[in-house]
Amino acid sequence: MSLPEKIEVSADRKYPVYLGAALEDLGGYIHSLPDKVEQILVISHKKVADLYLERLMTGLGDYTVDLMIVPAGEEEKSLDRLSRLTTDALGFGADRKTLVIALGGGVIGDLAGFFASVYMRGIRLIQVPTTLLAQVDSSIGGKVAVNHPAGKNILGAFHPPVAVWTDFRTLDSLPWIEVENGLAESIKHALITDSDFFSFFETQADSIKRRDPVIWREMVARSASIKVRVVSQDEREQGIRRLLNLGHSFGHALETEMNYRGVTHGQGVSIGIVAAAFLANAKGLITLNEVERIKQVLRCYDLPTSISRQDPHALLQRMETDKKNQGGRKILILPQGIGNAVVSKECKDEEILDAWQKVILEDN
Incomplete structure (x- = not known):
């Protein structure tokens, strides 16, 4: 070894x-x-x-x-x-x-x-x-x-x-559903800081899904290095570290609403990333082509990009207790293209509801 x-x-x-x-x-x-x-x-x-x-x-x-x-x-x-x-x-x-x-x-x-x-x-x-x-x-x-x-x-x-x-x-023996949890976070790392790393997930999908040890080691090392670099700059989450919460305000609301059953953390983050991407598109931060690119890479690893049987108003209410909120305002992390993200302090409830509705499937 x-x-x-x-x-x-x-x-x-x-x-x-x-x-x-x-x-x-x-x-x-x-x-x-x-x-x-x-x-x-x-x-x-x-x-x-x-x-x-x-x-x-x-x-x-x-x-x-x-x-x-x-x-x-x-x-x-x-x-x-x-x-x-x-x-x-x-x-x-x-x-x-x-x-x-x-x-x-x-x-x-x-x-x-x-x-x-x-x-x-x-x-x-x-x-x-x-x-x-x-x-x-x-x-x-x-x-x-x-x-x-x-x-x-x-x-x-x-x-x-x-x-x-x-x-x-x-x-080595980790079930794929557990792998998904980590992949959602790693893809998030790439999305907020490193467009080349995001491309890595697009081009190395077969090797990652085969669990190629060399590719996995590179993936873990690159992702962990991003987390270390961000934390070293902002240990107490007063600035850049907040970007690591991309997808989490939406994802945590979904996990809590579902009482942590029926959706894993990684699945919640994946859906949350897509919701944040739709919200970012509405604010002119990201194109629809880039939103689709994000959805495609998540789907490539069997991560969900939508959810069914959820009430967007209930999920919005869950977001009221998010730790990032300040002065009654919802503070969300939004992608700005591929490889960058921003802290948005001006997210209106109607915009957030619209983002939820774009990832909630209607029952047939």
Whole structure:
């Protein structure tokens, strides 16, 4: 196996992102940390732990390691689950020197990260992303959160990890629906910052769908590098980092309205990107040909560009609680051509409803 690539997030507290790192080698990295670690809490799903915990434990023999299993599902990102994790951690004797390892995808990274941010006012965290979504996006940047009935990720914090440890081999058995989640985020990265990377998704579709390891490594590295570059410029999401939310205001509203059932995060983002593209077209930021190009590349990877049986007015209401809103105004990220995006502070409800209606199919 080739040596891992290291890229560094240059935030208030710098931390490395290792790409192509072996799970078995994480223990050696922990040994090298300046502050001694004695106890580790591994937070994961059962299926993920069954697949990868043994490999991870290879390098953790010198530590007291306790495993905390969380049921699968976005609904587990809740204050109730956070309370249960706290009770379990106290039972294991976890203290302020304990290290948390988040072993899993976006849900685990968010939940374990938020737990680490508040347990005893904050303990150390290492993100070990095992899904494409987590490797290219959610594990990088320090944003951690749980959901609230009013909306997704309403309760959260910025809690940068000690490191992000990415083992590409965890992607080998990933179901395609999980791959879709990551592809939606990677295509979003390309759409907002890099037209050449967007063309990569158009020209390399066969190789990506075949899971060619060389092409996948390039895809993950390029996408993660975009996320690192953006976060390094704007850790607290006051400027350019807001562009990473393209498709998310629409997508999160859809996920919340559907109670996180029947639509995955990647599917919601995909539909949200298309809705944002239609809104951008209405504002003269993007041509209809470019909107069609965006739809084509999403469809190429089996990502949806429309949804049925939804009420656009209900979805608009869900968008009222979006974290980016300011002073009662809806703040949306819109594509400006291919490879650029802008923050739009002047989106009227009628325009947003029209965008929703363009991605909602009428029942036959």
